[in-house]
Amino acid sequence: MIGIIVANVPEGLIVTVTVCLTLTASRMHTKMVLVKNLEGVETLGSTSCICSDKTGTLTQNIMTVARVVYGGKEGFTIEECESSFSKKGATYQGDSESFLALCKCATLCNVCSFDEKSKFVCDAENEYVLDAAGSRQPVPFFNMREQGDGSTIKEVAWKPIGNASEAAMIKLINPIRDVDAVRAKAPAETVIPFNSKNKYQVHVHTQESYNEGGATDAAEIIASNKGKRIVYMKGAPERILDRCDKQMVDGKITQMSDGDRKTIEDLNIQLAEDGLRCLAFCQAELGTKEFPPGYKYEVRFSWSWSWRWRWSWSWVASWIMDFKIIIHDSFMESFMNHFMESFMNHNLILTTIITHTP
Numbered sequence: 001m002i003g004i005i006v007a008n009v010p011e012g013l014i015v016t017v018t019v020c021l022t023l024t025a026s027r028m029h030t031k032m033v034l035v036k037n038l039e040g041v042e043t044l045g046s047t048s049c050i051c052s053d054k055t056g057t058l059t060q061n062i063m064t065v066a067r068v069v070y071g072g073k074e075g076f077t078i079e080e081c082e083s084s085f086s087k088k089g090a091t092y093q094g095d096s097e098s099f100l101a102l103c104k105c106a107t108l109c110n111v112c113s114f115d116e117k118s119k120f121v122c123d124a125e126n127e128y129v130l131d132a133a134g135s136r137q138p139v140p141f142f143n144m145r146e147q148g149d150g151s152t153i154k155e156v157a158w159k160p161i162g163n164a165s166e167a168a169m170i171k172l173i174n175p176i177r178d179v180d181a182v183r184a185k186a187p188a189e190t191v192i193p194f195n196s197k198n199k200y201q202v203h204v205h206t207q208e209s210y211n212e213g214g215a216t217d218a219a220e221i222i223a224s225n226k227g228k229r230i231v232y233m234k235g236a237p238e239r240i241l242d243r244c245d246k247q248m249v250d251g252k253i254t255q256m257s258d259g260d261r262k263t264i265e266d267l268n269i270q271l272a273e274d275g276l277r278c279l280a281f282c283q284a285e286l287g288t289k290e291f292p293p294g295y296k297y298e299v300r301f302s303w304s305w306s307w308r309w310r311w312s313w314s315w316v317a318s319w320i321m322d323f324k325i326i327i328h329d330s331f332m333e334s335f336m337n338h339f340m341e342s343f344m345n346h347n348l349i350l351t352t353i354i355t356h357t358p
Helices: 002-008 010-030 039-045 097-108 164-173 179-185 218-224 237-241 258-273 329-343 347-356
Strands: 047-049 065-072 075-080 142-146 152-156 188-192 200-205 230-235 244-249 252-255 276-285 315-319
Touching: 010 039, 039 047, 065 097, 065 164, 065 244, 065 258, 075 244, 075 258, 097 164, 097 179, 097 230, 097 244, 097 276, 230 237, 237 258, 237 276, 258 276
Parallel strands: none
Antiparallel strands: 065 075, 065 315, 142 152, 188 200, 200 230, 230 276, 244 252, 276 315
């Protein structure tokens, strides 16, 4: 019928195709698929391979810290965290100075926080439910959830607000140290947010040990604190490791040798091959002579560092699902050529993709 209509009224071809694509888009909408432009309907119809980043696309964009690496008494080792991916439970030493330093960096170089409403019982209208004394009823940090195999696991009940990777960090750390309390005592003076070009995030904080006068407001603490500032940095392991010449092992800062660097790189590759997204952390204490209290830091995304980073810990690994992209048949070969060329200089990322792409 469409062929007859087009043959008799050629100028109706555009209208006919538009109507067909619109009807298809409408049917897709009933399946909870939103089509941004009609040309995408035709492309989707001729697509033979659909690949996507599962996190936030096919899943709920929820991440969990599965493993941590830090310099303990036996050097840098991979330790398990309590999660649905771990069969042995947590194996890290919670009282290790190196582990606690890692937790502090992951807390302060982090802008994610917990929704205050999720910490207390709320009604259907999201209003606090008060007890007989007129007080809010707290919600436990953990609750128990039954899995498909009948086993139960602990699940964080509080809802984080912010980036999924940063949310995973504070969910791990909050039962160890109160995230809000740590941040309140060491407010940020300067923040350089993460971006995909630099692949790192930098925060400059005051140190609690130099606080004076019992100030509680962030601005008052910064103004009254006359001690050394400390820089916390997190990002892609290769970006962090290149800036480090020291390491923290068993709470002591030592010079990093070529062998130590190789060990850390090998551990990073091992985690990547297990399908984990890896982040590295480091810190540097700034001298008051070069960076006195009240120093105005110039925030730029490309500059030469005037200090050497101390490698204080390695990385937090959180779960990452298989990575794929929508590819049209006719562009498969050219896409793969471009893909390989683009990632030739990023061996760690390439290893992850090759290992976990079916």
